[in-house]
Amino acid sequence: MVEFINIGDVPSAEVNRLRERYEPLTESVRELIDATIRTEADDETVAQVKAQIDAATAALRARQIDGAFGVRVTSNGDRMPWGNPVIGVRNPIAPPLTILRGADDSGADDSVYADFELGAAYEGPPGHVHGGVAALILDHVLGEIAANADRPRFTGTITLRYLRPTPLGRLHAQARITEVDGHKAYAVGRLSDADGVTVEADGVFISPKWAR
Amino acid sequence: MVEFINIGDVPSAEVNRLRERYEPLTESVRELIDATIRTEADDETVAQVKAQIDAATAALRARQIDGAFGVRVTSNGDRMPWGNPVIGVRNPIAPPLTILRGADDSGADDSVYADFELGAAYEGPPGHVHGGVAALILDHVLGEIAANADRPRFTGTITLRYLRPTPLGRLHAQARITEVDGHKAYAVGRLSDADGVTVEADGVFISPKWAR
Numbered sequence: 001m002v003e004f005i006n007i008g009d010v011p012s013a014e015v016n017r018l019r020e021r022y023e024p025l026t027e028s029v030r031e032l033i034d035a036t037i038r039t040e041a042d043d044e045t046v047a048q049v050k051a052q053i054d055a056a057t058a059a060l061r062a063r064q065i066d067g068a069f070g071v072r073v074t075s076n077g078d079r080m081p082w083g084n085p086v087i088g089v090r091n092p093i094a095p096p097l098t099i100l101r102g103a104d105d106s107g108a109d110d111s112v113y114a115d116f117e118l119g120a121a122y123e124g125p126p127g128h129v130h131g132g133v134a135a136l137i138l139d140h141v142l143g144e145i146a147a148n149a150d151r152p153r154f155t156g157t158i159t160l161r162y163l164r165p166t167p168l169g170r171l172h173a174q175a176r177i178t179e180v181d182g183h184k185a186y187a188v189g190r191l192s193d194a195d196g197v198t199v200e201a202d203g204v205f206i207s208p209k210w211a212r
Numbered sequence: 213m214v215e216f217i218n219i220g221d222v223p224s225a226e227v228n229r230l231r232e233r234y235e236p237l238t239e240s241v242r243e244l245i246d247a248t249i250r251t252e253a254d255d256e257t258v259a260q261v262k263a264q265i266d267a268a269t270a271a272l273r274a275r276q277i278d279g280a281f282g283v284r285v286t287s288n289g290d291r292m293p294w295g296n297p298v299i300g301v302r303n304p305i306a307p308p309l310t311i312l313r314g315a316d317d318s319g320a321d322d323s324v325y326a327d328f329e330l331g332a333a334y335e336g337p338p339g340h341v342h343g344g345v346a347a348l349i350l351d352h353v354l355g356e357i358a359a360n361a362d363r364p365r366f367t368g369t370i371t372l373r374y375l376r377p378t379p380l381g382r383l384h385a386q387a388r389i390t391e392v393d394g395h396k397a398y399a400v401g402r403l404s405d406a407d408g409v410t411v412e413a414d415g416v417f418i419s420p421k422w423a424r
Binding site: 004028048068070082119126132139157158160 | 215216217233234238240243247250251252253255257260261264267269271273274275276280281282283294295296297298300304309329331332333338339342343344347348351355366368369373374380
């Protein structure tokens with residue numbers, strides 16, 4: 001079963017303090033990922049850097065949780081999806097997206113959207129975003145609007161239509177609900193660059209039995 | 213336009229030597245990503261580790277390529293999709309998958325498959341694989357069978373059906389072609405754990421005009 005982890009009566013100030021401790025480290029690891037892909041350093045430099053990284057990892061692992069991060073919640077309602085590969089402020093794999101709610105440019109008054117940048121780590125076709133990375137991001141953005149704090153919903157089916165290759169660089173993603181039918185919510189969304197839409201998505205998101 | 217980068221008459225032995233230089237570094241950064249998500253280190257340790265990582269990144273960036281890695285090919289046919297976020301041996305974001313060709317358990321004599329492990333960095337619902345990560349992997353695996361060295365094909369449309377949550381841990385992905393119709397190839401695939409299929413996919417993959 002999929003369970004959220006309630007870490008108890010932790011004040012918001014403490015949640016913020018933990019975020020301030022770990023978020024800059026995560027940002028540094030994101031830079032390291034980019035450098036690892038792009039470096040032309042020689043054997044000796046690479047060996048030295050590898051040793052430094054292994055030492056850093058050992059220092060971090062001296063105190064670590066068992067297993068994955070999970071989605072931690074506090075008794076007063078703070079959510080910490082910090083290990084998430086799309087939005088997680090502690091996951092170096094995440095670009096990360098900061099997802100906002102509000103009116104979108106289609107005129108829907110309740111939508112979610114994010115502006116973000118994808119670099120070398122997200123490349124599929126040369127110079128362009130991997131089609132599966134576009135799918136990862138759109139699945140997450142559609143899921144954010146389809147679910148809410150009262151009712152988690154997970155992807156049932158999602159379809160992605162690729163209109164043209166998505167260039168690496170500054171991008172925009174958005175999603176909105178088209179219909180809610182009991183345990184199911186239908187959502188549509190799209191990924192775009194400065195020249196317009198590159199990928200369209202639609203999906204149905206379903207409440208798991210344990211959350212009904 | 214999407215262009216492969218021909219790095220010229222580089223012998224296979226040199227390609228292997230470069231892989232041996234950079235692959236262990238990438239593996240170390242993957243461990244660091246996992247530790248970054250899971251650590252409970254204190255302020256002082258995190259600050260020290262961040263400084264070590266920033267120094268490592270600076271050392272790597274002292275000599276680096278402009279832009280993303282691209283897909284490099286040599287004049288004698290070696291392909292180096294090393295920056296790819298699913299299979300790239302130089303991309304720490306990639307699990308990475310090692311994709312093999314052969315008969316699959318459906319009896320199709322030409323299929324691709326991969327066995328791999330997903331940990332904390334790929335988590336969506338607590339303890340489970342992010343639905344978008346399943347989409348990322350299946351998009352790539354279907355694309356591998358739909359394309360080949362003579363004819364690149366990129367995703368036109370892909371649909372993912374989530375049968376149940378996919379647990380983190382050891383997983384298997386496979387794909388096969390169901391039909392080829394001119395510039396289009398139709399592929400199906402699935403993701404599974406030890407208990408069976410968790411996600412099904414089907415898609416159409418299209419040759420770009422420049423490759424026809």
